[in-house]
Amino acid sequence: xxxxxxxxxxxxxxxxxxxxxxxxxxxxxxxxxxxxxxxxxxxxxxxxxxxxxxxxxxxxxxxxxxxxxxxxxxxxxxxxxxxxxxxxxxxxxxxxxxxxxxxxxxxxxxxxxxxxxxxxxxxxxxxxxxxxxxxxxxxxxxxxxxxxxxxxxxxxxxxxxxxxxxxxxxxxxxxxxxxxxxxxxxxxxxxxxxxxxxxxxxxxxxxxxxxxxxxxxxxxxxxxxxxxxxxxxxxxxxxxxxxxxxxxxxxxxxxxxxxxxxxxxxxxxxxxxxxxxxxxxxxxxxxxxxxxxxxxxxxxxxxxxxxxxxxxxxxxxxxxxxxxxxxxxxxxxxxxxxxxxxxxxxxxxxxxxxxxxxxxxxxxxxxxxxxxxxxxxxxxxxxxxxxxxxxxxxxxxxxxx
Numbered sequence: 001x002x003x004x005x006x007x008x009x010x011x012x013x014x015x016x017x018x019x020x021x022x023x024x025x026x027x028x029x030x031x032x033x034x035x036x037x038x039x040x041x042x043x044x045x046x047x048x049x050x051x052x053x054x055x056x057x058x059x060x061x062x063x064x065x066x067x068x069x070x071x072x073x074x075x076x077x078x079x080x081x082x083x084x085x086x087x088x089x090x091x092x093x094x095x096x097x098x099x100x101x102x103x104x105x106x107x108x109x110x111x112x113x114x115x116x117x118x119x120x121x122x123x124x125x126x127x128x129x130x131x132x133x134x135x136x137x138x139x140x141x142x143x144x145x146x147x148x149x150x151x152x153x154x155x156x157x158x159x160x161x162x163x164x165x166x167x168x169x170x171x172x173x174x175x176x177x178x179x180x181x182x183x184x185x186x187x188x189x190x191x192x193x194x195x196x197x198x199x200x201x202x203x204x205x206x207x208x209x210x211x212x213x214x215x216x217x218x219x220x221x222x223x224x225x226x227x228x229x230x231x232x233x234x235x236x237x238x239x240x241x242x243x244x245x246x247x248x249x250x251x252x253x254x255x256x257x258x259x260x261x262x263x264x265x266x267x268x269x270x271x272x273x274x275x276x277x278x279x280x281x282x283x284x285x286x287x288x289x290x291x292x293x294x295x296x297x298x299x300x301x302x303x304x305x306x307x308x309x310x311x312x313x314x315x316x317x318x319x320x321x322x323x324x325x326x327x328x329x330x331x332x333x334x335x336x337x338x339x340x341x342x343x344x345x346x347x348x349x350x351x352x353x354x355x356x357x358x359x360x361x362x363x364x365x366x367x368x369x370x371x372x373x374x375x376x377x378x379x380x381x382x383x384x385x386x387x388x389x390x391x392x393x394x395x396x397x398x399x400x401x
Contacts, residue, residue, distance in 0.1 A: 011275055013082055014211045016042045018272060049081050069207065076198050077180060079210040080189040094122075095131060095139060100162065103149055108159035111137070173199060180205065183245065183254070184220065186213040206252020211272070218277035219245065219256055225279070226286040231256070232276035233269060238262065240269075241283045243293050246303055250362070255303045259289045266293055268303035296355075298337055301363075304356035311353040312377030314338075314360055319370045320346050327370070334363070347372065357381040361388070368392070 043065065047054050055068045069078065095118075102117050103109065109117070115133060122129040140160060143149045152159040168175060168191060176198050179188030189210075209216075222229040222242045230237050240258035243266070247254050254271040266289070283289075292307070299311040320327050328348055331340045338352030354360060357378045364371070368389060376382030 010082070010086060010214070013042070013046065014275075016046065017079070017082070017211055018208075046082075049085055050078055053078050069205075076176075076189060076192070077185070077205075077207045077210050079207055080179075080186055082211070083186055083190075083213065091129060091131075094129060095136070098122075099136075099139065099143070100148075103160055103162045106161075108152055108161035110157060110159060111140075114140075114160060176200060183209070183247065184213055184217050186210060204252070208272070209252055209254055212254060212274075215271055215274050215277055216245065216254065218279060219271070219274075222277070222279050226283055228280035228283045229258075230278040230280060231258075231269065231274050233273050234275075237276075239280070240267075241286060241289055243286075243290050245271075248302075257293055257303065257305070259285075265307060266296065266305055268305060299353050299355045301336060301352070301354050301356065302359040304359055306355055309355040311355050312357055313351065313375070314354055314357045314377065315349065315351040315375045316364060316367075317343070317372040318348050318350065318367055319372055320348060358384070361385045365389070 050067070053067055053069050054065060056063055056065045058064070069075075098118055098121050099114070102114065102121075111133075115131075115136065118131050118136070122131075140149065144151060147163055149160055150163050152161070172192070175188045175191055177200055179185040179192060180198070180200060180202065182188070219229065219231075219242050221227075223244070228239060228241050230239050232238075238260065239262065240256075240260050242256055242258045244257045245254060246257055246268070256269040256271055256274070257266060258269060259266050293305075296305050296307060318327070318331070328340075328342065331348060331350060335350065336352075337354075338350055341349045341351070343349055352360070357376055358381045361381065361384065364374075364385060365388060374382065374385070376385070
């Protein structure tokens with residue numbers, strides 16, 4: 001098949017981006033899913049879209065390709081470009097622009113008038129096209145659901161016209177910021193002029209969640225409408241009741257918190273592992289389950305959740321030096337479900353009751369060198385943290401603390 005820059009299956013591109021460019025742990029020789037030619041075509045397609053942001057290096061395993069983006073450049077998230085490259089047929093694109101053109105006129109049109117104008121338009125083509133009424137009705141219904149057109153009723157007649165385009169020229173900076181930091185930021189990105197440079201610079205810019213925009217949009221719709229959903233994870237389909245979306249402030253990774261009827265408990269699912277979503281029926285227990293999750297969050301540091309697990313105490317004392325009030329302010333800002341107590345000018349205590357104390361280890365390690373005393377109810381998690389610190393001391397040759 002001839003190579004094309006357009007994307008027919010976005011899920012396939014999403015998978016390639018994740019495995020080869022984002023995580024960067026696979027090479028062409030290690031690609032066993034399909035033929036090497038398929039790999040080459042997908043790589044060329046991505047390089048055509050992402051251009052200057054793709055680089056490569058060679059090691060003993062072969063050639064590795066990866067993304068290289070300078071967050072100081074002021075350029076907007078380039079991964080949104082992938083959402084603009086879906087393939088379409090000549091008939092699809094022709095019908096789209098013809099409908100947008102004729103419905104922009106006043107007054108609104110009846111369906112028979114739309115069909116008559118379509119026939120008049122296409123009769124002038126060198127190769128005339130014909131559109132069946134069923135297909136046009138479906139397209140109009142789709143555009144109405146998307147908000148591109150609106151309908152008016154006059155008795156039993158239905159009139160169609162274009163929806164008004166909102167004026168956003170005065171909100172450009174707000175839309176720009178939203179597109180880079182908010183879930184489903186693709187909506188904001190599509191509203192912007194890509195030729196203009198962003199005024200924002202990000203210390204931590206989590207661009208890869210742009211690849212999950214369509215999945216996240218479906219899940220948010222299910223949450224908003226209090227419906228169940230069928231999600232596909234690693235070729236298996238599960239029925240769940242989506243409750244909340246959690247976003248990591250450390251990695252930008254997004255998680256779905258959902259009730260699984262099959263196991264009768266609330267579980268977390270990584271959104272970048274979800275490959276499909278089908279929205280189901282209204283979930284009668286949604287409010288009840290949402291309340292259960294809110295109660296569980298009182299003892300959750302991250303996304304690990306178990307209603308049956310017993311909460312265990314995590315506590316440590318931290319030293320605050322002269323002119324280091326920013327350390328105390330950081331404790332207050334990042335404490336989540338924990339509490340912070342100021343003992344004296346140079347000492348503060350953090351404590352929390354957690355069902356999975358292993359999740360807090362990475363955060364505690366960022367205070368290495370300031371921890372005076374450490375006490376975990378879960379001795380296994382405490383020993384793992386102490387072992388981590390001891391190995392770090394050995395690496396830097398500074399002796400045990």
